[in-house]
Amino acid sequence: MIDLRSDTVTLPTPAMKAAMLEAPLGDDVFGDDPTVNALQESLAARLGFAAGMFCPTGTQSNLCALMAHCGRGDEYIVGQEAHTYKFEGGGAAVLGSIQPQPLENAADGSLPLEKIAAAIKPDDPHFARTRLLALENTISGKVLPPSIVAASVALARQHGLATHLDGARFFNAAVSSLTSPRLSPDADRLTKTERDLAGGFDSISICLSKGLGTPAGSVLLGSRALIDKAIRIRKMLGGGMRQSGLLAAAGLYALKNHVTRLADDHDHAALLAGRLEAIPGLTIHGPCTNMVFVDVPSGTQTALAQFLKSQNILILPRPRLRLVLHLGIDTAAVHETADAIQRFYTTA
Numbered sequence: 286m287i288d289l290r291s292d293t294v295t296l297p298t299p300a301m302k303a304a305m306l307e308a309p310l311g312d313d314v315f316g317d318d319p320t321v322n323a324l325q326e327s328l329a330a331r332l333g334f335a336a337g338m339f340c341p342t343g344t345q346s347n348l349c350a351l352m353a354h355c356g357r358g359d360e361y362i363v364g365q366e367a368h369t370y371k372f373e374g375g376g377a378a379v380l381g382s383i384q385p386q387p388l389e390n391a392a393d394g395s396l397p398l399e400k401i402a403a404a405i406k407p408d409d410p411h412f413a414r415t416r417l418l419a420l421e422n423t424i425s426g427k428v429l430p431p432s433i434v435a436a437s438v439a440l441a442r443q444h445g446l447a448t449h450l451d452g453a454r455f456f457n458a459a460v461s462s463l464t465s466p467r468l469s470p471d472a473d474r475l476t477k478t479e480r481d482l483a484g485g486f487d488s489i490s491i492c493l494s495k496g497l498g499t500p501a502g503s504v505l506l507g508s509r510a511l512i513d514k515a516i517r518i519r520k521m522l523g524g525g526m527r528q529s530g531l532l533a534a535a536g537l538y539a540l541k542n543h544v545t546r547l548a549d550d551h552d553h554a555a556l557l558a559g560r561l562e563a564i565p566g567l568t569i570h571g572p573c574t575n576m577v578f579v580d581v582p583s584g585t586q587t588a589l590a591q592f593l594k595s596q597n598i599l600i601l602p603r604p605r606l607r608l609v610l611h612l613g614i615d616t617a618a619v620h621e622t623a624d625a626i627q628r629f630y631t632t633a
């Protein structure tokens with residue numbers, strides 16, 4: 286099956302499973318799981334943070350961050366298209382009593398500085414207290430322009446706001462910011478790029494279960510004090526896990542072995558976009574790191590998805606398709622997909 290619905294569909298590789306079975310385990314609610322501790326400490330050190338916290342999902346990791354930064358009646362500034370605002374069940378408002386102040390994302394995915402500045406409320410009892418700016422990188426596969434990120438973080442800081450980055454696909458952003466990431470898997474250069482991208486944020490949430498290919502798990506990074514607060518919140522949210530080193534081991538394996546290979550997914554996205562460009566009637570947007578967006582002729586998406594399913598190819602039927610590349614999709618699968626889409630639109 287060629288599954289292009291998301292990069293969450295990746296299955297653990299045999300080597301990843303072997304690493305999971307060998308992991309030393311303990312009770313992480315007591316702080317006793319050596320593998321969870323190793324994951325938290327090594328990822329924090331890698332990106333220049335003091336501490337980390339392993340969570341079952343990115344939704345929970347983001348929510349722990351929002352609730353650690355903001356209290357009841359506080360407000361966070363966020364993009365209208367951001368995952369924390371749009372795709373997490375309204376958790377910040379429901380569980381955190383945090384008021385979102387959504388802003389329309391610019392075409393490049395960033396939040397315009399003047400809109401951020403205008404949304405920061407003065408200290409006045411009429412207003413919620415603006416506490417936090419939350420960005421997302423990559424957003425819809427796009428890498429945020431580094432200069433805008435730096436200016437946004439500086440603006441937030443100037444107004445006394447904390448900053449959070451939803452880095453679910455942080456490593457896609459890092460790898461695509463490098464030229465020829467595989468030719469010189471130069472660890473120092475990659476680490477510098479990662480630290481530049483992480484730079485200035487008070488907290489970052491990283492997903493291990495997307496392109497990195499683990500079965501589950503995200504890590505929240507921040508200061509020791511912020512993470513201590515977040516651990517209490519995670520417990521309240523039901524995310525205190527016990528022998529979770531079994532999952533953390535997959536994360537350690539992925540951070541070692543699956544980061545530079547994200548460049549393959551980006552190459553496959555470019556290959557797929559190029560092949561689809563040649564099919565009349567389709568409008569291609571991207572490639573954006575590991576994603577390709579395709580506007581299909583009006584009303585054809587459901588029939589296309591059904592046809593592709595009969596060819597063992599899975600997509601989500603939308604007027605603008607989002608095709609996501611990941612470690613389960615090789616070059617042959619990209620060509621098979623493009624061939625099948627071409628057959629559908631040339632015989633239909």
Ligand SMILES: *Cc1c(COP(=O)(O)O)cnc(C)c1O
Pocket residue numbers: 341342343344345347368369421451453454492494495503
């Ligand atoms: C997937 C994702 C998350 C977290 O999702 P979970 O399914 O809860 O792990 C958060 N932010 C972004 C941008 C994502 O793509």
